[in-house]
Amino acid sequence: xxxxxxxxxxxxxxxxxxxxxxxxxxxxxxxxxxxxxxxxxxxxxxxxxxxxxxxxxxxxxxxxxxxxxxxxxxxxxxxxxxxxxxxxxxxxxxxxxxxxxxxxxxxxxxxxxx
Amino acid sequence: xxxxxxxxxxxxxxxxxxxxxxxxxxxxxxxxxxxxxxxxxxxxxxxxxxxxxxxxxxxxxxxxxxxxxxxxxxxxxxxxxxxxxxxxxxxxxxxxxxxxxxxxxxxxxxx
Numbered sequence: 166x167x168x169x170x171x172x173x174x175x176x177x178x179x180x181x182x183x184x185x186x187x188x189x190x191x192x193x194x195x196x197x198x199x200x201x202x203x204x205x206x207x208x209x210x211x212x213x214x215x216x217x218x219x220x221x222x223x224x225x226x227x228x229x230x231x232x233x234x235x236x237x238x239x240x241x242x243x244x245x246x247x248x249x250x251x252x253x254x255x256x257x258x259x260x261x262x263x264x265x266x267x268x269x270x271x272x273x274x275x276x277x278x279x
Numbered sequence: 280x281x282x283x284x285x286x287x288x289x290x291x292x293x294x295x296x297x298x299x300x301x302x303x304x305x306x307x308x309x310x311x312x313x314x315x316x317x318x319x320x321x322x323x324x325x326x327x328x329x330x331x332x333x334x335x336x337x338x339x340x341x342x343x344x345x346x347x348x349x350x351x352x353x354x355x356x357x358x359x360x361x362x363x364x365x366x367x368x369x370x371x372x373x374x375x376x377x378x379x380x381x382x383x384x385x386x387x388x389x390x
Contacts, residue, residue, distance in 0.1 A: 167322070198377075207285075207368050207380030208323065221377055255322050264372035265311045265330065270322030 188256035285381030
């Protein structure tokens with residue numbers, strides 16, 4: 166087990182709604198990255214937070230936003246949900262911003278948009 | 280940006296045989312190449328990684344090779360076991376840039 170937890174495990178939303186996904190860890194890993202994994206695809210980088218500040222963003226629109234809290238837990242918010250947002254959302258914790266710092270993934274949140 | 284291609288998309292091997300998965304990348308700046316294993320209902324887990332100053336790395340039954348000139352790297356699993364069945368992802372990146380993942384290989388070990 167990686168010690169990274171995500172909530173909820175599954176959820177179903179309607180197009181146009183908003184959703185908040187959460188990620189926490191028992192460790193002191195100060196960096197969190199969020200990924201979107203569509204069915205049958207590899208994870209795609211959404212953004213990364215390092216010490217509560219956004220540190221890099223992938224090719225995702227502004228309706229994808231995030232937060233990192235002083236205890237290093239994190240939220241991913243998605244506004245105006247679209248059908249294509251249906252995917253597994255993964256958070257990964259690491260100690261430091263470098264890609265070579267080992268990332269520990271949570272089990273993910275399965276989001277279905279109808 | 281970086282583009283990572285991974286082949287094959289599915290692979291079935293007899294238990295005890297070897298499995299090889301190949302990836303190519305496009306950005307010559309990439310210098311870190313991890314491999315992840317994802318089991319059903321779980322997030323990806325790092326199984327081995329290699330940096331660009333090394334051509335090969337081995338960890339028990341798993342090895343990774345890197346050819347920087349050709350921009351490709353491979354995962355080798357020897358003496359495969361049923362618990363090796365999973366989806367495997369390669370990835371590439373450098374510095375504090377994002378990791379770019381391949382599309383995955385579903386490996387099935389046939390008892």
